[in-house]
Amino acid sequence: MHFTINGRSYEADIDVRTSLLDLCREHLELTGSKKGCDHGQCGACTMLVNGRRVNSCLTLAVMHQDDEIVTIEGLGQVGNLHPLQDAFVRHDGYQCGYCTPGQICSAVGMLDEVKKGWPSHVTGDLHDAELSDAEISERMSGNICRCAAYPNIVDAIREVAGMGDRDPVLKTAAEIGA
Amino acid sequence: MFEKLFAGGDTNSLTMDAPHPASLLDSGVQGVISRPIDRVEGPLKVSGTATYAAEYRLDDMVHGVLVGAKIGHGTVESIDCDAVKLMPGVIDVVIDFDTFIRNSQQGGETNAPTQGVKEVDYFGQIVAIVLADSFENARAAAQALPIHYTKKDGHYAFEEHRDEAEPCQDSQVQGYYKQGDVDKALAEAPVTLDVTYVTPSQNSAAMEPHASIAVWNDDALTLYGSYQMPTSDAEQLAKSLGVPKDKVRIISRYIGGGFGSKLGIAPESVAAAIASRRLGRPVKAVMARQQVFDATVRRSNTEQRVRFAAGTDGRLTAVAHNSLTSNLPEETYFEPVGICTHFLYSGENRSITHDQVTLNILLSGSMRAPGEAVGMVGLECAMDELAETLGMDPIELRKVNDPDRDPEQDVPFSSRQLSRSLEEGAKMFGWDQRNRTPGSRREGEWLIGIGVSSAARSNMLQQSSAKVEIHPDGSATVSSAMTDIGTGSYTIMAQIASEILGIPVERITMSLGDTNDPPAAGSGGSWGAASAGSAVYLACERLREKLAAAMDVDVDVLTLKDGMAIGDNRQKAISDLVGEGMQALGEIKPGKNEKLHRQASYGAHFAEVGVNAVTGEVRVRRMLGVFAAGRILNAKTARSQCLGGMTFGIGCALTEDLIHDQRTGKLVNRDLAEYHVPVNADVPQLDVHFLDERDIHANPIHAKGIGELGICGAAPAIVNAVYNACGVRVREMPITCDKLLAGLPPV
């Protein structure tokens, strides 16, 4: 079978039962995408298939022979990081790092969805989807981070989306005279 | 476990028998300690090139899939291996009833866990491993493997067996503690409270499932595993397999979260090792998520009766915290529910006890902040109830009971900023906006409330060592069998070395998670940074001495910065002082000092929640944690640790609930769709504020644990906020909407 991943061609002789995730992890030495649950319940395996984010654990590799697949390895590399990868480092948008490739691939796909005007569950007027903290959180809820870097993940995405820093929600220590 | 240390003048060993007032981290001029620098391994993680346990590629590797028992209690009579050996790709089915481990081991133990799996003590207990040429073939054969059992009645329902509870024996914490006369104090006090709180079993649910790759080289085993404490884990594994401990090497460079679940070895490690030995090939065994839930470790459910006696001024005269927990037969570990009740509040009459119910439900063990994480739900919610009974502000009640010395042992606190945390937090959070009358603030459908809780977590130091080498080019390597499970060890250990040696962080190579490196405590109990960090400190202290000697200056006048050594009006490159290289080993050991002072970290949690007046859904709107934990080694990673802990608190208060079918002992919600850990939308902007502190009694770096403090008290702050929002006092966690419905206003 033939696959196109990160712009590169791969040939692999695999079982029909092989998921897209296991194809990458077990056969192609692309272990950046992670297996957290194998049932589409955590998002650690998120890849971009024809530009759309999907759970690679819940799809068969055999069904993706004509597709353009991008994994975390294709987004950027050490020394040549994608802006989101770089923002995750600076905002500490991770801790153990296991959900991180999925978070980043998901964020890439998500920002593209926003660009297309796709609404979300928290969008008020469905015609007018505009990014906000609540929108980012809702749209990123398919990616579980048990270390719970969520606030930092939101900050990293805010930055790349050009939303600037969040307003402080609390008084600073200086303001209270501490 | 520490005999690998090398002897002689290159070792700088310190036993904490006395305070250590001076710290090279205060005199260092590199200016990197405490700074919020990015994680040194960050680029590897974000690019997908950090290597986790299951991601090593070894030639000729076999895929192993574990098979769990499908009964809750009974005996495996036979396993029909032949029935699957002819399935495509199957290489073998490995059974070893005597050697397979029944359950995971607890953290830090140096013995094998309970072994033997012919007798099944809980549903999902791992009894076999199927090996095949591909994951798909191994999984199919594992699912088809016929196992014949004789079933026995089991103890599955906590409620049914709660009266059979047995007193817990002292282990790392006391099972029973009594002081004064609690009953008398309760009878005589003008104000009393007697409430029972219940918390369910929980699962750490680290994102990376437990995974091991085992490979033997003659009689020596290398295990690539996802383990928090490789030094003791290697001993556990060696004992389980009956091989000398120097024949087992564990490599855990990157660990996809642990939260206690990977403190001790889990069943996949022994199964992979046995299978690999039998086949003479490397074996990879990764637990399915359902197996992580079924057959690793849970936090015990708890039932906590809390009683207070107080004067009308709120001063406590009696504190009783009596708990029931559960575990498997013959397991002595118990969830130390009352651990912080010993020292958090004053009160001369005290009763803090633990009793355990034996159940045929998977092992209970440590999950993030064992004891405090759930014990503070009982204690701190009861404090909220007492404050209401007294008509007193909950913060004021805590402050009047903030003792000057340990209320049980006649020792001072090493450092304690509980009241200050509450005060500063109250100002920052806007505590004065809180309505004293529950249910009196409403925005549309949402009832809004604010809650508070103290935070406290015992501080521990564990024996640890680290080697630091300065290379001829002036770069350095730090190596230790310490781990980084997302905690920031890679980064803060590099920062400590950088600060003391004056070598930029970028020039320091970190090697962690390999038992071939000097033994260390690993990650658990929030002791990692202080223990392994102190070991690095001590190694660097010795290297400073050696550099001073090489430069022929007094070490006290030596300044190290940006790769240069300066002293006596002379300046030399460090690279010019180390010759062929210079190395030292640092080793820290706990000593008398931990008995001379009560050591803990403190803080305060504030939460604002909305309770939907129609449905009872609870959403956290904002949270603040104020923490004092000694020196903060990296403001960025420390904050992240606290965010993570606070979010675990959200899960504990609102969503997490491991449910076992009371008829069969089977875990009902054994996946991430139905075991609800918080998702991004459940977590609002959280704020973390650190108070400046140094703890000279704790260790030479003056830091205390931070990894768990964030969860300690987070859940009760939310529970108390829910009460303030809607006036419904829920004493059974988690607060799902069904528990609030009856008390909500009519629609």
Add this chain to the structure above:
Amino acid sequence: MKTFQYARADSAETAVQEAIAQGAKFIAGGTNLLDLMKLQVETPEKLVDITRLPLGEIEQREDGGLTIGALVPNSDLAADRRVIDGYEVLSRALLAGASGQLRNKATTAGNLLQRTRCYYFYDTASPCNKREPGSGCGAIGGFNRILAVLGTSESCIASHPSDMAVAMRALDATIVTLKSDGDRRRIAIGDFYRLPGNTPHIETALEPGELITAIELPAPVEGAKHLYRKVRDRASYAFALVSVAGVVKMDGDTIASAALAFGGLGTMPWRDAGVEAALVGQPATTATFEAAADALLADARGYGSNDFKIPLARRTLIASLRDLTGR
């Protein structure tokens, strides 16, 4: 996962021919099917890949209605302007379900065919009449917090998990199919789902090998207000405990028309003519809303841990009706 034969179909006609084989199933998004196959809850002998069929378009019909291709992904359907404008309840329901990644993969027809999340259905070591007819029901007498209180039987109390299908019921969708003999048929959604009775393994009116090719929506109700309200344990990425899909049109203070469907409550996406009868022609008052809730829940039965769904449904319905009627 058991092994299977894999075939990719290039037309609907060849797909249904391929699916004649014993134990064959169609696969498109696969998000539920593969989930279940990994656990051997589903064990198809053959998978017919229909993802390349030209069934991915949404078309406006002359009668003002919409025809949605079976393969339209949930995310595309939710974001379609025609859907947002005329069938907001459908967009809202879709967006309330699953995650961004799953919605990108899951298809419209597949969503209708989602199988229950019942814990005992998912666990092959438990009895389950739906998974293994005649084996018993683990959920009755067990832990059943997420399961149904309406339409249950002694054999099965499994709830239907879909959000989208609830909106489709409120919208009176019609399911268009192609049978293996080449016949096409149109099935009203009200006739599509089956109550469990003593055959809980039969969930829909589809015959073996029958392929859903499209879902038709009638022309939108002019001037109606739409709502999809979902109650769940997490703020996102969780199945409904209770959900309400509503399309209500007012005439002054009187309810002119009402279509209401419910998720989380029933063994299938639930709609009850009695609820609507209690509303239509009535003033939008609390008494009217309570009468509607009474009609909905008259036959509701709790099984222990799901008892709370009955008062929760009542409260959620009343609040939803208040929103829908502007009261």
